[in-house]
Amino acid sequence: MIATYTRRELMVVAAAREIRDGEVVFVGMRLPLLGFGLAKATHAPNAVGLFENGVIRDRPAEAFIYTMGDPPNIAGAVACLGLNDVMSLLQQGRVDLGFIGGAEIDPLGNLNTTRTSASGSLVRLPGSGGGGDIASLAGRTVLIMEHEPRRFRERVDYITSPGHFQGRRRGGPATLITTLGVFDLTGGRVRAVTLHPGTTPEQVRQATGFPLAIDESIPATAPPSTDELAYIRKADPDGFWTGDTMKAG
């Protein structure tokens, strides 16, 4: 039996599926944090998580956390170091996978979280945080986005987190997980891999501000199993991150 689930719960499951066993993962907050815990609990028990505040964990926090600095994310950690320490591991090439969110994306996987004039007037966004570093230095990146036309732009106003470009040393965007589907970004273009159940190709085209490859026979994203849902609801009991109203970016 498949229980009902939210889009964000499905996105957490999709994020977890991107993590391979034994990988070193730059985790980040919100959905990827839950995805990391879910992967650890299921198919990737040997994955290791790095947090930009300097925390290294190989098991999920024991209690719900709002931020990576909350006490349950420190208790039971493998190590508590500094930002430059974990960023150095990233620069050295020892991080397989990093997750990044963005306010705007273009077909090359460039993300903008700095400033935009897409609505006609200037809007200042919070900035890079560690996103630009993960985009530059991780072995591959998985991007997490709200799927809305104003966010999917032919060209972003500002490249906070670089996508594919000539002369890139390593990595680059591999997968994009949105509120509508899962997309492959490896070829420097956006190709739909699965659409979330109930989503049509037409809906995705409407919600994407640039052309994208999408087969009419595209499969549906596999829904969460009851075990996966049980894990997510234990980790996020009030649906703070995975309820229907929380923003993913």
Next chain:
Amino acid sequence: MHEGDAVALGLALESGIPFAAVHEIIRQQRRDLTLIGPISDMAFDQLIAAGTVAKVIAAWVGNVAGGSGYGFRRAYEQGIPRRIVMEDHSNFTVGLALKAAAMGLPYLPTFTGIGGDIVRGHPRIRPVDDPFGGPSLLAVAALKPDVAIIHVQRADVQGNAHLWGNLGLTVEAAYAARRTIVTCEEIVPEEVIRSDPNRTVIPGFLVTAVVEEPGGALPSSVQGFWRRDFEPFLRYHQVSRTLDGFQEWLREWVLDLPDRQAYLRHMGDAAAERLRIHDRRLAAAANFAP
């Protein structure tokens, strides 16, 4: 703290943000400050919205749980209450800039940011050749704060400071800054510090002032002392959407309160008790016998 100082704070990222000091800076109406930090969960937004800030050197300014910082947006987009200059960074370039200063170097090279817009035409980041013939890099110039403000669990009267949990850029900033102010949950006898020298992240000779200020980081968390008080972050996010809402918040939580003790009383004993960590999970003892 002086007018026009470059101040580094919020260096551990989401935990240990020295909010007591932040609110005192606002009460003392320090002006034309430059703020330095990696991310800045709400503290930079409050300082900017209160009109104390001329420039921000940071990777992220906002409210981690809520998203946008509306005070930052009003200043950047509309010049309210005043225009600010923004020097955008990534977390790592802030870290390298402080590390270079901490090491006494003019710059540190890095591969981060190549291909993106942050480093394009940046006042502190320039392309540099590898003298050993490798691929070209970016040089991140040293950044030396006038003041670093750091909240820790305990320190002795000399300022020797123990901090445990995530460190973020705490060490780099304390080593780089001309003056370092330590606020702490408790002042302890120097024997406590010397019993575990590996936990001393800031040696006292680098510390200009040490202040016992329990709860001085609330509503952010302090490992072993305070849970994160989530509600004030969300409430601030909501009320600071409008200038009036911000002013009202500022009066209630900063201007009308003389100090941090008054802040704790205003929170209410029940709320403070709910956040205080009473559980104990002590580290195993380490034998330092000679």
